[in-house]
Amino acid sequence: MATSSLLLLLLLISSCIISALLPAASASKTRHFKWEVGYIYASPDCNEKILMGINGQFPGPTIRAKAGDTIHVELKNTLHTEGVVIHWHGIRQFGTPWADGTASISQCAIDPEETFVYRFRVEKAGTYFYHGHYGMQRAAGLYGSLIVDAADGEEEPFRYDGEFNLLLSDWYHQSIYDQMVGLSSNPLRWIGEPQTLLINGRGQYNCSLAAHPVEGSNACRPTSKDCAPVVLRVLPNKTYRLRIASTTSLSSLNLAIGNHKMVVVEADGNHVEPFTVGDIDIYSGESYSVLVTTDQNPSSNYWLSVGVRGRKPKTSPALAIVNYRPNSPSKLPESGPPMAPEWNDYNHSKSFSYRILARRGAPKPPQSADRRIVLLNTQNKIDGYTKWSINNVSLALPPTPYLGSMRYRLKNAFDAGMPPENFPPSYDVMRPPPNPNSTQSSNAYVIGLNSTVDVILQNANALAVNVSEIHPWHLHGHEFWVVGYGDGRFGEKEVARFNLKNPPLRNTVVIFPYGWTAIRFVADNPGVWAFHCHIEPHLHMGMGVIFAEGVEHVGKIPREALACGMTAKMLMDKHRP
Template sequence: MESRSLPMAAATSMSVAIAIVFLIYTAAPLGDAASVEHTFIVNQTKMTRLCKETQVTVVNGQLPGPTIEITEGDTVTVHVINRSPYNMTIHWHGVKQFRNCWADGVPMLTQCPILPNKNFTYQFNVVGQEGTLWWHAHVPGLRATVHGAFIIRPRHGAESYPFPQPHKEIPVIIGDWWEKDLAEMARNMTKSIFLSYASASTINGLVGDLFNCSGVPKEGYVLDVEPGKTYLLRIINAGLFSEFYLKIAGHKFTVVAADANYVSPFTTDVIAIAAGETVDALLLADAPPGRYYMVALPNQAPLPDTQTPEYTTRGMVRYKVSHSAGNGTTILRSSRGAEEEQGGYSSGDAPMVPKMPDIHDTITSFYFHSNLTSLRHHGHSLVQQRVDERLYVVLSLGTICKKGQFCKRGDSDENLLVATMNNASFQHPTAIPTLLEAHYYHTGLINGTTQELPKRPPLLFNFTDEALIPFGPKEMRLEPTYKATLVRRFRHGAVVEIVFQSTAMLQGDSNPMHLHGHNMLVLAEGLGNYDPVKDVARYNLVNPPVKNTVLAPNRGWIAVRFVANNPGVWFMHCHYEFHLSMGMAAVFIVEDGPTVDTSLLPPPVNFPTCSHDNSLIQTI
């Protein structure tokens, strides 16, 4: 059994350390699979990025948190020790958790949250997947700092990659730096109070030299490369609110995978990556030795959409050059001028800066995502030709009266702004037991406390009409909505097709939709309103990309298909934090199949239980 655990925070007591050692060496692996083991201590620590010491919630004192590296087929065991003041769960984003929904990490849907000063051990197998995924807290706001990479390597090693074996593999995590209280920010969003925004963007936890304190540029991420070598960048967007464009001056990327699924390789100078997505890209160090900025720019919908603070950040790609030591050996040193060695830069040694897309350029994202196709194996199509159930899911905003049935609409403090799917806003359950337990034990609770997600919107209109973005008479009649715990049931093995339609209702933003427990085939995407007659002809039924997070473009649509073959209770939601907290979510329940091997496993023996006095604070 392989055991890995990163160093604990310095403040951890000796008694906790002894408990951790006991947990690590007494947990048994599942079956004959190799075991990779980690201990996550979630606590609060003070960090400084923008001249201000900020208390942040992190794992093992790190930002980003520990990288989990496994081989396909391994068993993963993670002991989570919650020393933070918040309820906590960890979601293994993109890991299918086949028949093991108990480890999916969604509070009150699949498990009771890990309360402060409590522990819980996640254990699961990773079979039939390889590539870059990630893990993060599934509590409001806190995934901004509680997250890390989850890397699955092929069973036969890097030489079995369907692309040239890279010299090194580098996680590149794009995120946010917040000086605000993230839990308070999330609570405010559920009350239509939008007062908090990130203070900076980050690459691997560093804000970069576009930000300064008292005129001193801040530290940025540096990737040292050797001329002629190829590097596999495992890129993750862990940000709460933004899609990002990533460029490296003087270089191109070869995109080889997305969401831990191989794609037909293509070359590009810009990567578009939405919140929740991962992209694997090869970087060939083929430029003249020097320094080249790596820039991450968040995009946003153009006017008349509401404009929010968005911050570009940058790191550096720095070449190592060879110098002879005079004794027949070669020494690699970073490429820099004499003045840099003394603390400054010469004008001739200035790093090259890439030309970035405009912050309001959403077409570049549309073209990037449209260019993804699956890397086909043996000439077989991945697409199920029959469809058992079709859903047309409209992603929008609306309002609910705070008091009574009637209230003023539009820009009024009498209503609550919510996010919706088919004009219904998700109400996170607080009843005990969890939805997964109620489903497994057939308690009848689900039927008594949930409503069915409608398969189509109650009203058809021009969803992408720009006139719906500002408050006004045209959108006011479309605002009224309601809250409910939305559930949709699927029989085991059903082939489900969903068209996600973004709208212009009070905003014209894109929507990165994440489905737990399954991958989706992206059949087509387009701008404007989906046309069920003409757009079906555009479907890629040969080699569509396979994703766990799909981006419904700004005022556009995306059509996906998946097979409901993983029994359990699975969350489907937008990965923008404000959309999720405001209710753009639903639960997909997949029934058991006809055999033991197609049925949900029983809960683990250490499964946490809830009580009515748990004070379940904001647990989505």
């Protein structure tokens, strides 16, 4: 009896062990990458310049993984005098806040010739990307795609016969050093519109492929494979998934394919209720999947066109060719590239954004929030320097990353005190700031762990009269539900109208000119997280805030993430012989 009980117990224990081990071993794996970030020569738009590549490639290598996998990137910095970090955009970093890749926030920048290991889990299938998050290094070309497929045995709720990945960006001929100095100068030297739009790192400067096609004038014949147009080789009557992500520095984009409709099925790694459109808007920091059925005249090829939205375009659209096999890829499409909507047709943009709703069965938001933070977006002046401010505070990142300084409760590592939760009721969002003077600070919003937070992003008039810009806001460490949009100033009565039934989950959302956007999220990820405008020059000019939650629950931060500033000093001092 005692023996059989023991045997039973042993069997029970071993079956527990087996059941605990088996699923992990069979379903998910660790994917190893060894990368070197360094400057390379490249001609993304037929004009050679130096840019930041990874392992000699631009854009960086595509990471492809399955949901549940662990990504392990040994990142070596081979820049000569600059630090570097890489942010994994859209990856939650649950339990690994030090791997979020944000300089001054989650880790110390990696010194030249040093290596940092990014190790994190990708939880959810979807279309993601990665990019530099130090100074304006993203705009120097430091980016690439991160595609997560459904875990083995799981399925996406839509079918397709093939897929293409399109990573969109904009391109400047001026170096990022020149750009950063100009943006930090008094008077401001604005970076202007990009020279070129790129699809998968390729574009054509000052030349429309449609007017002067590939086989046409020399002026637009790509002089190297770097800048040859992307070709999407398709078969007739099939359905293709286009994964589209935007890592632009400045531009908001619109994408369309001649004659073809698109069915939107994914936004920022979340399934959305499918809807059909002729074109999609995509803002910096966003990603979408659309399904395209090749149901048009198969004897023709078609243009895929990417143009600028929200700012008066001075940049030619980027073009790719949808090549119906067996046509030659160099066969000119019979009709011109699709025209983008007027750059300032915001109703068109809004109607697209408003149609993005969660697919049935998606997780619903909590029905109420514990806290509401209202963030007024204004353009300001500080000692004559042009800045962007949130509730009149322009973000100045501290030299010691918050994650370490908060974890070790260091004094004076960043500005004390909580930033404002709201802005004065008298503030008129339709007019330039009556007093444009603002302040710089590194202070942070401390949020109760597991609390539900509403953030109202309130747009306003910039410094000039009748100017209000689009700002795509990106949240690190979380996804949020987009529970409402509106024009003008947000009012208390809007809360009752929040969409709590099927709001989409996202990591990036836009505020339209003079409008507001309401999001809700659960602060369930111990760490310190940036929430900021994804327009690179705007962030450089202070357009962001810091959220900290449950930092006392953060696990052991890798030494390398702490090896700078006050955390390094504290840890070194104690030991110093």
